[in-house]
Amino acid sequence: MISIKGLSKAFHKGDVNEVIALDNVNLEVKDGDFITIIGSNGAGKSTFLNALAGSYPLDAGRVVLDNVDITKWPEYKRAALIGRVFQDPLLGTCAGASIEQNLAMALKRGKKRGLSLGVRGKDREFFKEKLSVLKLGIEDRLKTQTGLLSGGQRQALTMLMATLVRPHLLLLDEHTAALDPKTGGMILDLTAEIVESQNLTALMVTHNMNQAISMGNRLIMFHRGEIVLDIAGEEKKNLKVEDLLRRFSELRGEEGVSDRMLLC
Amino acid sequence: MTSYALYGALEQGFAYGLMVIGVYLTFRILDFPDLTVDGSLPLGAAVSAVAITAGYSPVLSIFMATCAGFLAGVVTGILNTKFKILHLLASILTMIALYSINLRIMGRPNMTLLGKDTVVDWFMNTTQIVPYISTPILFGVICVIAVVVLIWFMHTELGLAFLATGNNKQMITSQGVNTDTVIICGVGLSNALVATSGALVAQNQGAADVNMGVGTIIAGLASVIIGETVFGDKTISRALIAALLGSILYRVAIALALGLKLGSFSITPSDLNLITALLVIFALVMPQVKKKLIARRA
Numbered sequence: 001m002i003s004i005k006g007l008s009k010a011f012h013k014g015d016v017n018e019v020i021a022l023d024n025v026n027l028e029v030k031d032g033d034f035i036t037i038i039g040s041n042g043a044g045k046s047t048f049l050n051a052l053a054g055s056y057p058l059d060a061g062r063v064v065l066d067n068v069d070i071t072k073w074p075e076y077k078r079a080a081l082i083g084r085v086f087q088d089p090l091l092g093t094c095a096g097a098s099i100e101q102n103l104a105m106a107l108k109r110g111k112k113r114g115l116s117l118g119v120r121g122k123d124r125e126f127f128k129e130k131l132s133v134l135k136l137g138i139e140d141r142l143k144t145q146t147g148l149l150s151g152g153q154r155q156a157l158t159m160l161m162a163t164l165v166r167p168h169l170l171l172l173d174e175h176t177a178a179l180d181p182k183t184g185g186m187i188l189d190l191t192a193e194i195v196e197s198q199n200l201t202a203l204m205v206t207h208n209m210n211q212a213i214s215m216g217n218r219l220i221m222f223h224r225g226e227i228v229l230d231i232a233g234e235e236k237k238n239l240k241v242e243d244l245l246r247r248f249s250e251l252r253g254e255e256g257v258s259d260r261m262l263l264c
Numbered sequence: 265m266t267s268y269a270l271y272g273a274l275e276q277g278f279a280y281g282l283m284v285i286g287v288y289l290t291f292r293i294l295d296f297p298d299l300t301v302d303g304s305l306p307l308g309a310a311v312s313a314v315a316i317t318a319g320y321s322p323v324l325s326i327f328m329a330t331c332a333g334f335l336a337g338v339v340t341g342i343l344n345t346k347f348k349i350l351h352l353l354a355s356i357l358t359m360i361a362l363y364s365i366n367l368r369i370m371g372r373p374n375m376t377l378l379g380k381d382t383v384v385d386w387f388m389n390t391t392q393i394v395p396y397i398s399t400p401i402l403f404g405v406i407c408v409i410a411v412v413v414l415i416w417f418m419h420t421e422l423g424l425a426f427l428a429t430g431n432n433k434q435m436i437t438s439q440g441v442n443t444d445t446v447i448i449c450g451v452g453l454s455n456a457l458v459a460t461s462g463a464l465v466a467q468n469q470g471a472a473d474v475n476m477g478v479g480t481i482i483a484g485l486a487s488v489i490i491g492e493t494v495f496g497d498k499t500i501s502r503a504l505i506a507a508l509l510g511s512i513l514y515r516v517a518i519a520l521a522l523g524l525k526l527g528s529f530s531i532t533p534s535d536l537n538l539i540t541a542l543l544v545i546f547a548l549v550m551p552q553v554k555k556k557l558i559a560r561r562a
Binding site: 053074075076077079080083084086090091092093094095096097101104105106108109110111113114115116117118119161162 | 423
């Protein structure tokens with residue numbers, strides 16, 4: 001259960017360039033909810049995810065995750081409860097460490113780290129088993145430097161690392177946007193599989209309307225730092241891309257500028 | 265080069281070996297260019313010299329130097345992480361401050377250990393080996409122990425967090441590690457090694473001098489780069505060993521350069537900075553030249 005109340009965040013405060021990225025956002029997320037998040041550029045989607053992950057302090061609001069108020073927790077402390085996959089496939093893994101060392105670090109997420117051996121012999125079988133699910137053939141290359149893997153392979157590994165210890169919340173920030181369509185599709189299938197098998201609570205930002213509709217059980221749309229659309233259940237199942245596009249153009253109309261006008 | 269000069273180079277290489285390993289830890293693993301070392305090397309020397317003069321055992325004085333170096337590194341780490349000062353500037357600030365602190369510790373610009381017992385004397389007397397052989401052995405053993413311990417450490421849970429902090433801060437933060445703490449402790453550890461090296465150097469040459477740290481970072485970098493270029497850095501273990509061997513190669517290169525005579529022209533110790541700069545440039549350029557040659561052949 002995640003309860004988000006009155007979340008606000010502005011960048012460059014008091015400056016002429018002040019941007020209100022989040023404006024009094026409220027959201028209640030139930031256990032097992034898989035929410036897809038859409039919105040135009042600068043709508044506040046990524047800021048919202050980063051605010052939950054604790055990347056920067058909030059101007060106002062509270063975040064309560066499974067009855068723990070984490071509003072004041074720094075990013076590294078929240079990591080004990082939150083798994084993350086980033087848009088940049090290079091950001092989620094350590095290039096200078098081997099595949100097994102990366103997994104070993106993920107196995108210790110949110111736990112005390114001491115002077116015992118990083119990669120234990122008994123963990124290797126577990127890592128192999130987990131890696132074989134990816135069907136990338138990297139389960140036999142445990143000692144390979146992660147920097148030698150492709151972007152898609154690294155993103156798959158990040159996905160695995162974010163969920164190796166079951167997170168209370170999984171944050172996916174356009175995690176397939178930087179990959180080619182085929183690899184992106186593979187990562188998406190993997191996401192659906194992991195979220196379902198572990199019954200995870202997840203938030204996924206995407207620019208792809210089809211993904212936003214087909215994945216998850218709930219869809220929200222951000223606009224100018226606010227949630228302007230929240231669709232769940234049957235209604236979401238029947239949702240079509242056209243409906244979302246219409247909604248988008250309505251919002252643009254409110255601004256008084258449409259793509260058509262810009263092109264004239 | 266005489267065998268005597270070679271022993272001398274070995275002795276110097278091992279005496280500064282811990283310093284080079286310290287520079288490797290910050291420069292390569294933590295990705296933190298740390299100039300504190302120019303201050304923490306004489307800090308170690310000063311603490312050790314004062315402690316010995318005050319009647320403490322030479323071994324205990326080395327331990328004190330190690331602790332002092334750790335504190336110096338911690339200060340740089342805190343300046344960088346908590347006060348958000350650029351790492352390079354943070355380390356320069358500590359280095360400058362240490363100059364005054366070192367003068368305060370010794371109460372004068374230099375301090376001689378003539379007639380005082382040092383670890384070098386102790387080892388020579390115990391083993392009954394001639395000093396020009398016994399000293400490299402003693403320092404070599406210390407360096408090898410340090411390298412072995414560090415190789416082990418880099419494979420522990422904490423060691424991996426240390427590695428990842430220099431490699432990808434966002435990744436290891438998302439895995440629940442406070443990178444500020446890692447940087448503070450890491451820079452502390454590095455300077456603890458550098459100060460230990462300073463203590464060894466002071467006991468070996470029988471004096472501590474407030475200016476003995478000038479150029480430490482460049483000598484350290486030169487050694488690290490030479491080591492990497494010659495011995496490779498594929499794995500952490502290999503890179504750590506390469507750094508130590510690089511320290512020796514660097515001192516050998518210096519010794520060779522000092523022995524160079526072209527007619528009436530001979531190189532003097534005052535030319536060392538130029539030679540070091542040339543060495544670093546050579547070591548940095550060599551991999552590129554190698555690549556080009558291989559490409560041409562293919």
